[in-house]
Amino acid sequence: MQDYFIFNQPDMMSHYSSSPVPRPENFKMHTHEWCEVYYFSEGKGTFKIEGSSYPLESGDILLMRPLESHYIDIDPSHRYTRFSAHFDPAILKGLDPDGYLMRPFYDREAGKKNLYRASSFKSEIYKSYLKNAVRETENRRLQILSNILPLLNEISAAFSAGVNETASETLDYKIVNYINNRLSENITLDEICREFYISKPHLCRVFKEITGSTVWDYITVKRLLNAKMLIGSGIKPTKACGECGFNDYSTFYRAYVKKFGTPPSKSG
Numbered sequence: 001m002q003d004y005f006i007f008n009q010p011d012m013m014s015h016y017s018s019s020p021v022p023r024p025e026n027f028k029m030h031t032h033e034w035c036e037v038y039y040f041s042e043g044k045g046t047f048k049i050e051g052s053s054y055p056l057e058s059g060d061i062l063l064m065r066p067l068e069s070h071y072i073d074i075d076p077s078h079r080y081t082r083f084s085a086h087f088d089p090a091i092l093k094g095l096d097p098d099g100y101l102m103r104p105f106y107d108r109e110a111g112k113k114n115l116y117r118a119s120s121f122k123s124e125i126y127k128s129y130l131k132n133a134v135r136e137t138e139n140r141r142l143q144i145l146s147n148i149l150p151l152l153n154e155i156s157a158a159f160s161a162g163v164n165e166t167a168s169e170t171l172d173y174k175i176v177n178y179i180n181n182r183l184s185e186n187i188t189l190d191e192i193c194r195e196f197y198i199s200k201p202h203l204c205r206v207f208k209e210i211t212g213s214t215v216w217d218y219i220t221v222k223r224l225l226n227a228k229m230l231i232g233s234g235i236k237p238t239k240a241c242g243e244c245g246f247n248d249y250s251t252f253y254r255a256y257v258k259k260f261g262t263p264p265s266k267s268g
Helices: 100-105 124-132 140-161 172-179 188-198 200-210 215-230 239-245 251-260
Strands: 001-010 012-019 035-042 045-049 052-055 060-063 071-073 080-087
Touching: 001 035, 001 140, 012 140, 035 140, 045 060, 052 172, 052 251, 060 100, 080 124, 080 140, 100 140, 124 140, 172 200, 188 200, 200 215, 215 239, 215 251, 239 251
Parallel strands: none
Antiparallel strands: 001 012, 012 080, 035 060, 035 080, 045 052, 045 071
């Protein structure tokens, strides 16, 4: 893989990379605490977001909000080039107090209306923002922010006009959505199978195909990230543990340390 640049700071990170022969096993399902703007420059693949599938075309833009799980099912026979920018939503609070630029991230269901294509925009000015964001510069942070902000403005206009692409509401999406709506509950595989009239082997196979993860790994990661965000907002770890679906604090503690490398009490 060729990294044109990798930029990492406490409240944002970005990378522009190209893989001549991308290996699908390197692109696993993940989720994070920041918003992400992803630009697909070249390649062949399908982006999977919370059970929804988006076949990709060169020039596509996708948005993911915090805790929205995603990965790319990439074709290794094509070069894969992409740019992504992750940022803490707090960066924009002073510039966008009404949250206009955040609407495309939050004012929708998880896994829905993530994709923007050239046809979504009234003009091609958005392309210049992407081009400028990745060009050589002595101040990478300023370069990214000064172009991502107007890009988000164009995306927000497209979102308001209702011209962005959405995925169909398939069984895959319904299963993931069902789980996401019950993360704080004592959910079981038997319950999910009864709801959708499928067997456990069928559920596990389908879930692995659509998320790249097992059901329990998915649930655990989502619960841990929810807990981390609650703790960061001032909620005590013991309370966050219960609110996020963990029945036993010692189990929660071990999983938290394994995932984040630090005890819950050190995350606030």
